[in-house]
Amino acid sequence: MKPTNKLQRRVLDLSLNYTLPINQIQKDWAYQNCLEHKGYANKTNAFCLDCGETFSHDLIYRKRAVCPNCSTRLKIENTNYRTHKQHTFFAIAEIVEEFQVIKNYELKSYHKKGEKVRYFLQPILEYWIQPNLKYTMVGLCHNLQGYCDSWGGDWSIRKERGYYHNKYEVYPRLYYPKSNFKKEYLKYGINHNLKHLTFIEAVKIAPKVPKVETLLKAKQYSLANKGNSYQLESYWPSIKICLRNKYKVKNASDWIDYIELLKYFNKDLRNAKYVCPKNLKKEHDRLVKKKRVIQEREKLERKRKKVSEAQKRYKELKSMFFGLKFSDGEIVVKVLETVQEFMEEGDVLKHCLFTNEYYNKKDSLVLSARIEEKPIETIEISLSKMKVVQSRGLNNKATEYNNRIVKLIKKNLKTIKSIKESNYTNELLAS
Template sequence: MKPKTKLQMEIVNGSRKLAPVSEAQKRYAYKHCFVHYFKRDAKGNCFCLDCGHTWRDKEDKKNCKCPHCGMNLKLENSRKRTAVYKEYFCVITTYKQYQVIRFFMVDCRLKKGSPANYFIIEAVQCWMNKEGKTETLSLLRGMSIFYYDAWIYGSSLELRKRNVHHDRIYDICPAVIYPRMKVIPELTRNGFKGAFYDICPSSFFMTLLTDNRMEILYKAGQMNLFLRFLERKYGIDKYWTYVKICLRHDYVIHDAVLWLDYVDMLIENKLDARNPHYLCPLNVEEAHDWVM
């Protein structure tokens, strides 16, 4: 897709100026994206699948450390001589006033008796301005009904359309996020402190930048409610009046699913759902059983 707006042109030009993945980032991805294995045969010969080193150890260990490369290894019991693993690695950085989330596909190929062969390529870039306006650049994908991430490695990063059907393709939950990250000042202002709680970084950032109610929940430490409404965004409109009462009384909701069901039953039984006596019980399970 050709860039048409001023925002798209700035993003495409900025993408070309981003630094390639560094050697330090590659080493971090190779080390932390995968579980590292070793094999043992019946004679006690051990084979490190990371560096290819072979040594003898007749003890029946499930975990060990390679005497050559020092990698912590886990026993792999299958008889397969080769294996291929793929994971996503994420680098979070900035370019001028834009937040940039870069997703890399990391390919690991293992063969008994040989060093592991790693390969890394940038598959998706998510660009976001301070208002939460998002544009996505990615590689081309192969047509498949089973896999969303069948990236064509020979293609180049280009602007792609985003809609309801494509969000699940580009909203990637990476296996590892590089710990050295840069964020725009607006995210720091809105409470971001470095933790993603196993949420896709692009969805997490866009939520903090575009929804002030979710920002309030995040800053108030109502993480259970935050995660629930992030999963089902339509629910926040229905329950926001009752959530505000809890916030005014410093009531922390630890089980969002149970508490929301409890509120529904208060309304259904025509009890005063806006009364903190009912809305902020000391024991939600007992209050839920009582209303039921």
């Protein structure tokens, strides 16, 4: 859109004429650090996805290798594929006059056996943040219509509107290490290491929530993403044990699920032996299995009664969403309508959907992604924030369909929001 006031005209002029374009050093850093470096191996040979050259199996050790042609350290995958494509975002921070500027870039790479990797890189969006934390966005248009998810058009002022109010939220994989941040942000631990949070989210939460500031300074970005969540407050003593032992929580959702399991088994939540496991996934899965065994030992009649009572409460909380279903042609996503379905999905995908009683979570809407009626991933949506909290498949791992599923959910968030708002209006009229 065209700038409509003095501030927007000034920001657009500064963006077009007074900011530095990305240079070759920054591009090389992005190519090296923002993308995965892989090699594909089959029964006869292996090849590097960076240079495309073939090398011997003898150079592979524990699914790792160093390419003898370009000296790149590779992670090896066993497959017959000959091509690969990657897509990610990164950012560079600058200070221009009184503005803190966050410049976001889109990076794609195209790999093929026998050919050197090809890159596509373009600037897509800039946040121009004033000292009062109000910001102006300048960039390309983000097209999310139909099956399209692309950036294009003229470099202009952008605004979030309607159901796509979060269409201009960009989560960079990394920030350029030599980015410039204002001192007032650096003192809160907001710097080039920032992950799992957008810069806007971080600068709005950190000054108001001291615990988030502490987590940012400790580089516990996944936990900091919980912001004002009750979980952050509830498990703060356990989080302090992690900080004291310099234990990095890489996935806050998995770690909190694990802590809730420890709580179920009456373990000491202030003991580093339990709170800081060396292999979080292994311990998480062990406790899920142990809890499931305990539940299976219960008498069948008692279990039926529990399911019956839980179903009544679940129906009261989420019945307005029953029947909701959408598809991209192959993948069908539907709302789980019974507690029995929660149990069956948890058993099939071997995760804690039922054991941690997700059907009792008032703020969560749980959906199942399926192909030919077979569950492939379970999705949790926050009804207050209207965003995807997690989408997990077998053993809590993301499947090859994860990006498609998340994209499909995001495109239909407006439908979920309209159902929620309609129900709220009906409740007001009834009262």
